[in-house]
C-alpha cells in the first residue's frame with residue numbers, strides 16, 4: 001500500500017489539503033506514532049500531509065511570564081530550550097523523560113497530544129500547568145484546555161478539519177512550584193506505569209493557595225485529581241494531611257490492567273507517587 005505525501009509550507013495550504021482529501025487524508029509530524037499504526041495496517045490514508053515544513057509551527061516563544069510552543073517543535077528541542085527551563089524546570093524534565101533521545105529527536109509536541117496515548121508524559125504536566133492548545137481550521141482558531149482535549153484512548157476533541165498549531169502555557173503565579181514524577185519499574189525508556197504532575201503555591205501564612213494535580217497511565221485519558229486538590233486547597237499541609245489527600249486519588253482514577261501492572265497495583269502506586277509529588281512540593 002502506498003500514499004501520496006504532501007509537504008505544505010503554510011497552515012492554510014495544509015488546511016486546503018485536508019479539505020480536498022477529507023477522510024482519505026492524515027496529518028503527520030514526526031511520524032513516530034503514525035509509522036507504527038501504518039505498518040500494522042491500522043491506518044490506510046491515500047494522502048499524508050506532513051507538517052514539518054510549516055515554519056510557523058516550529059518555534060518556542062516566551063510571552064509575559066508564559067510560553068507558546070509550536071506544534072512541530074520536537075521533544076528534544078523543548079527539553080533543551082533555555083526558555084522552557086526558565087519557565088518551569090519540571091517541564092524540561094517531563095520532556096527529557098520521554099522514551100529515548102532518538103524518539104525525542106523526531107516526536108513533536110502536537111503529535112504527542114493528538115496521538116492521545118494515556119500513558120504519555122507531557123499531558124499530565126501540561127494539565128497541571130493549566131496549558132491550552134490552539135486548534136486551527138478554515139473557520140479560524142479556538143483554544144482547548146489540555147484538561148479537556150482528551151476524550152478516550154487515542155481520541156481527542158480535535159475535529160477532523162483542525163490542526164493543532166500551538167500549546168500555550170500561562171504565566172505561573174510567583175512562588176508556584178512544579179514537579180513531574182514518572183514511575184518506571186521496568187526500563188528507563190519505558191512508558192510510565194503511573195505518572196504524577198503537580199503544581200502548588202503556598203500563601204505567606206503556609207496555607208495552600210493553589211494546587212493542581214494530574215496523573216498519566218491511570219485511565220483511558222490523563223486525569224486531573226480534583227479530589228486530591230480539594231483536600232489540600234486552603235489547608236496547612238503537614239505529612240499526615242498530604243497522605244490523607246493523596247489517598248483520595250483513588251476516586252479520580254480508573255486504571256486498567258496492562259503489561260505495566262494490574263489496575264490494583266496502579267491504584268496503590270498512584271497514591272504513593274501522588275504523596276511523593278506533594279511532599280516534594282511542600283518541603
Ligand SMILES: Cc1cc2nc3c(=O)[nH]c(=O)nc-3n(C[C@H](O)[C@H](O)[C@H](O)COP(=O)(O)OP(=O)(O)OC[C@H]3O[C@@H](n4cnc5c(N)ncnc54)[C@H](O)[C@@H]3O)c2cc1C
Pocket residue numbers: 026027028029030031032033034035051071072097098099100103106107108109110111112113114115119120121122158162163164165189190191192
Ligand atoms: C519507541 C517509542 C517509545 C515511546 N515512549 C514514550 C514515552 O515514554 N513517553 C511519551 O510521552 N511518549 C512516548 N512515545 C510516544 C511518542 O511521544 C509519540 O509517538 C509522539 O509524541 C508522536 O509525535 P509525532 O510527531 O511523531 O506524531 P505523528 O506520529 O506524526 O502523529 C501522531 C498522530 O497525531 C496526529 N498529529 C500530529 N501532529 C498533529 C497536529 N499538529 N495537529 C493535529 N494532529 C496531529 C497525526 O495525524 C497522528 O494521528 C513513544 C513512541 C515510540 C515510538
